[in-house]
Amino acid sequence: MTTSPPTTDQAGAIDRAVDDLARGEAAWAACGLARRRELLEEVQAATGEQAEAWVRAAVAYKRLPENSPLVGEEWISGPYPVLTSAGALAASIKALEDGRSPVDGFSVGRAPGGRVAVRVLPHSVWDRLLLNGFGAEVWMPPGVTEATVRDRAGLALHRPADTAGVGVVLGAGNITSIPVLDVLYELYAHNRVVALKLNPVTDGLLDVFSRVLAPLIDLGAVRILTGGADVGTYLVHHPKVSHVHMTGSAATHDAIVFGTGSEGAARKRAGTPLLDRPVTSELGGVSPTIVVPGDWSEADLRFQAEHIATQRLHNGGYNCVASQVVVLASDWPQKDRFLAHLRAALSAAPARPAYYPGSDDRVTRALASYAGAERVGGGRVLIENLDPADPGPALTTEYFAPVRAALELPGDIRTFLDGAVRAANEKFTGTLGANLVAHPRAMAALGPALDEAIAELRYGTVALNAWTGVGYLTATATWGAFPGHTLDDVQSGIGVVHNALLLDGPERTVVRGPFRPAPRSILHGEMAMSPKPPWFVGNRTAATTGRLLTGFAAAPRWSALPAIFASALRG
Numbered sequence: 001m002t003t004s005p006p007t008t009d010q011a012g013a014i015d016r017a018v019d020d021l022a023r024g025e026a027a028w029a030a031c032g033l034a035r036r037r038e039l040l041e042e043v044q045a046a047t048g049e050q051a052e053a054w055v056r057a058a059v060a061y062k063r064l065p066e067n068s069p070l071v072g073e074e075w076i077s078g079p080y081p082v083l084t085s086a087g088a089l090a091a092s093i094k095a096l097e098d099g100r101s102p103v104d105g106f107s108v109g110r111a112p113g114g115r116v117a118v119r120v121l122p123h124s125v126w127d128r129l130l131l132n133g134f135g136a137e138v139w140m141p142p143g144v145t146e147a148t149v150r151d152r153a154g155l156a157l158h159r160p161a162d163t164a165g166v167g168v169v170l171g172a173g174n175i176t177s178i179p180v181l182d183v184l185y186e187l188y189a190h191n192r193v194v195a196l197k198l199n200p201v202t203d204g205l206l207d208v209f210s211r212v213l214a215p216l217i218d219l220g221a222v223r224i225l226t227g228g229a230d231v232g233t234y235l236v237h238h239p240k241v242s243h244v245h246m247t248g249s250a251a252t253h254d255a256i257v258f259g260t261g262s263e264g265a266a267r268k269r270a271g272t273p274l275l276d277r278p279v280t281s282e283l284g285g286v287s288p289t290i291v292v293p294g295d296w297s298e299a300d301l302r303f304q305a306e307h308i309a310t311q312r313l314h315n316g317g318y319n320c321v322a323s324q325v326v327v328l329a330s331d332w333p334q335k336d337r338f339l340a341h342l343r344a345a346l347s348a349a350p351a352r353p354a355y356y357p358g359s360d361d362r363v364t365r366a367l368a369s370y371a372g373a374e375r376v377g378g379g380r381v382l383i384e385n386l387d388p389a390d391p392g393p394a395l396t397t398e399y400f401a402p403v404r405a406a407l408e409l410p411g412d413i414r415t416f417l418d419g420a421v422r423a424a425n426e427k428f429t430g431t432l433g434a435n436l437v438a439h440p441r442a443m444a445a446l447g448p449a450l451d452e453a454i455a456e457l458r459y460g461t462v463a464l465n466a467w468t469g470v471g472y473l474t475a476t477a478t479w480g481a482f483p484g485h486t487l488d489d490v491q492s493g494i495g496v497v498h499n500a501l502l503l504d505g506p507e508r509t510v511v512r513g514p515f516r517p518a519p520r521s522i523l524h525g526e527m528a529m530s531p532k533p534p535w536f537v538g539n540r541t542a543a544t545t546g547r548l549l550t551g552f553a554a555a556p557r558w559s560a561l562p563a564i565f566a567s568a569l570r571g
Contacts, residue, residue: 003230003260004230005234006230010227010230010231010234011234013225014195014225014231014234015238017223018238019240020223021166021194021221022166024193024221025165025193025220025221027219028163028191028219029160029163030161031219032160033093033097033160034097036093036157036160036188037090039215039219040086040090040188042215043082043086043184043212043213043215043216044083044090046211046212046214047079047082047083047180047212047554048079048083048550048551048555049211050079050211050212051078051083051550051551053208053211054078054079054176054212055074055079055547057176057205057207057208058074058176058205059071060204061202061204062074062316062353062355063352064352067543068350068543069350069539069540069542069543070350070352070542070543071543072535072542072543072544072545072546073315073546074176074546075543075546075547075550076535076542077175077176077177077315077472077535078177079177079553080473080546080550080553081177081181081472082180082181082184083550083553084475084553085184085475085498085500086184087553088475088476088500089184089188089475091500092154092157092500092501092502093157096154096157096158101150101151101153101154102154102501103118103149104150105123106119106120106123106476107119108149111137111139111451111455112448112451112455113455114142114143115139115140115142115144115507116139116144116145116146116149117137117140117510118138118149118503119135120136120137120138120474120501120509121136121474121476123476126556130549130552130561130564131530132528132529132530133514133521133526133529134466134470134511134512134514134530135512136470136471136477136509136510136511138477138501138503138509138510139455139507139509140505140506140507141483141505141506144505149503152504153501153502153503155188155189155190156189156190156191157188157191157502163192164191164192164242164243165193165240165241165242166193166194166240166242166243167186167194167195167241167242167243167244167245168194168236168238168244169183169186169195169197170199170232170236170245170246170247170248170256171196171197171198171199171202172199172202172247172248173200174315174319174320175472176202179198179202179209180209180213181498182196182245182247183196183213183216183222185497185498186243186245187222189499189502190243192242193222194222195222195224195225195241196213196223196225197225197227197231197235198224200226200227201355201356201357203226233256236275241277243280244256244275244277244278244279245280245281245497246280246281246282247281247282247320248281248284249283249284249398249400250283250398250429250490253279253490254268254490257273257274257279257487258273258274258275259274268488269488279487280493280495281494281495282320282432282479282480282481282492282495282497283320283430283432283492283493284321284322284398284430284432285320285398285429285430285432285481286324286394286395286396286398286430287311287321287322287323287324287325287428287432287433287434287435287459287468288323288325288420289308289311289325289326289327289434289435289436290327290424290434291308291326291327291332291437292329292436292437292438292442292443293329293331293332293334293335293413293416293442294413294439294441294442295441296334298337299516299520300439300515300516301337301341303517304338304341304437305338305344305345306341306536306537306538307536308326308435309342309345309346309404309537309538310467310535310537310538311323311435311467311468311469312346312402312403313537314467314469316353316354316355316356316359317359317399317400317403318359319469320432320492321469321472323435323467323468324398324399324405325386325394325407325428326342326404326405326406326407327407327409327420327424328406328407329409329410329411329416330409330410331410331411331412331416339406342382342404342406343382345538346376346402347376347378347380348538349378349380349537351377351378352378354379356400356401358400359401359402360379360401362401362403363381363401363402365393365399366381366383366393366399366401366403367381369392370386372385379402380402380404381402381404382404382405382406383403383404383405383406384406385406385408386405386406386408388407388408391407391427395407395427395428395429396427396428396429397429398429398430407423413442414449417446417449417453421453421456421457424459425456429491430491430492431458431459431460431481431482431485431491431492432460432481433461433462433463433468433471434459434461434462434468435462435463435466436453436454436462436463437464437515438450438464440524440525450464454510458482459482460478460479460482460483460508460509461478461508461509461511462508462509462510463510463511463512464510464513465513465514465515466511466512467535469535470511470513471509474498474509476498476499476501477511478499478503478508478509479497479499479509480492480493480494480496480497481493481494482508483505483507513528514530516528517530517533518531530568531568531571532571534546534549534568534571540571541568541570542571545564545567545568545571548560548563548564548567552564
């Protein structure tokens with residue numbers, strides 16, 4: 001199958017946009033650090049002004065009821081991370097202006113294997129108040145010294161006049177902050193002016209994105225294009241384009257890089273890409289959640305079941321890092337109770353339309369692949385009792401739909417954990433994110449073996465008692481696949497994004513959260529005051545909390561905190 005060429009009018013519009021950017025590259029090169037920081041601050045201000053319109057547009061194309069708590073997802077994964085990322089990037093530029101490293105002021109420690117670990121969360125007093133109990137570190141590869149980390153942080157901003165041509169960003173269609181964040185990273189980390197091609201699903205956000213990015217569009221550093229695969233194909237092959245960054249699936253990546261059909265497959269086997277320029281990518285995969293066995297209360301079972309249901313059902317299941325397979329210890333005495341709570345949480349989550357193209361077909365294929373698969377309400381599917389020796393497509397096919405599977409492995413706590421990590425590394429497709437859930441007593445019993453297990457997991461983000469999505473929302477964390485993939489075995493992609501400290505060559509982000517929400521956390525000795533997180537699909541006040549958090553990110557102030565805390569506690 002081949003893609004038809006764009007119309008003459010479409011081709012002309014693409015040519016004009018790329019020509020504008022080729023001229024605009026000089027204007028971008030002439031912007032010193034101070035001006036680039038000012039442009040970010042203007043983008044941040046525009047995002048705050050457009051936040052309501054942004055969320056309305058996202059709610060419209062995802063067909064959510066306007067009064068649904070699920071609207072909170074659109075606040076928290078739309079304008080909110082753009083506001084925080086613009087602010088964090090601006091702070092990094094200010095450090096460079098002052099002759100400092102962006103890492104200065106951040107705690108730097110050690111992780112297993114002698115790795116340097118930069119603690120990026122919490123950093124500010126606002127982090128400690130609003131995400132109390134959550135933390136994140138960026139781990140560098142073994143052998144990288146702290147001095148090297150500090151010296152190289154800043155990437156292309158060390159040489160702002162040395163621009164790198166015209167880059168293309170093929171925007172995502174699921175999480176609405178992705179296109180804007182990718183544009184900012186291309187500009188600031190890699191010094192490329194950007195042609196943003198929207199996914200047709202998000203065309204309703206064109207006006208909002210144009211206003212948010214207006215400071216960069218007016219400069220000539222950004223252009224936004226719409227259209228189908230014909231427009232995207234013409235754009236990425238344009239002779240004046242020097243680089244392509246995309247978000248999507250591995251199959252879409254291969255179609256863009258090698259072409260489609262038998263000819264594309266032959267090119268991939270031969271290692272001869274059709275697209276003759278560098279490509280970076282953030283792609284999906286099959287993300288695991290490993291549940292370490294322990295002695296849990298009924299409240300623990302219920303909360304963590306909702307947590308793990310959220311990891312699948314957030315945004316309807318249309319997340320690159322949605323957890324698809326929960327890995328359980330077959331010998332865990334509470335396994336059946338946990339699965340009963342998980343089934344209940346999947347069933348009780350608010351109903352929502354299957355807005356992403358092809359979702360129903362992928363659900364149907366999952367049901368057809370497993371005789372024991374069952375519908376658990378609202379179009380969701382639960383697949384239990386995967387055969388460890390022959391688990392089938394649940395471990396290798398990213399369903400990108402509300403499909404949750406369960407894999408059981410034998411052994412005591414240490415044997416199980418070792419086997420689960422080995423399975424995640426060797427049997428699961430993709431390396432974007434992996435989650436672990438462990439009771440504090442199990443964590444204590446494992447001791448250093450737990451951090452060693454985290455180090456063994458070959459994933460770009462690993463989360464312990466938190467969802468890897470927290471890493472996505474942390475502006476100073478890195479986001480992307482585990483390093484080392486190639487065009488012909490791309491897995492979850494090549495390169496990273498976000499990374500507001502502009503670290504050079506990071507290995508992964510590690511996120512940690514509280515096992516229990518407040519106030520139970522405090523009653524059981526965990527010093528964490530965060531209630532049920534607003535990204536949980538069962539959070540009753542998520543829409544209000546998300547709106548308040550976004551307003552706070554646009555203008556941080558003490559006076560906004562009481563309303564945020566009150567809404568969060570009611571959730």
